Amino acid sequence: MELMNCIECHEIFVHSGTFGQLCTKCSKKESLLLREVKDYLRRKPKATILEIQEDLNIPSNIVLRWKKENRI
DSSP, X not given: OEEEEOTTTOOEEEXXXXXXXXXXXXXXXXXXXXXXXXXXXXXXXXOOHHXXXXXXXXXXXXXXXXXXXXXX
């Protein structure tokens, strides 16, 4: 275990090594947003990152990170 800063809110949290670089609060929030994006992409499989950003009001840097991590 080590102390880390959350990459989203920059709060210090104890990183257990099993999750990414997000605190518990931001991790839960991200899970909900990710589910929303996946549902959106099932309805609109050819949607662009810009469309996702505009239609769901999710910052493009988060969507790009999920794409890079192969989560979407």
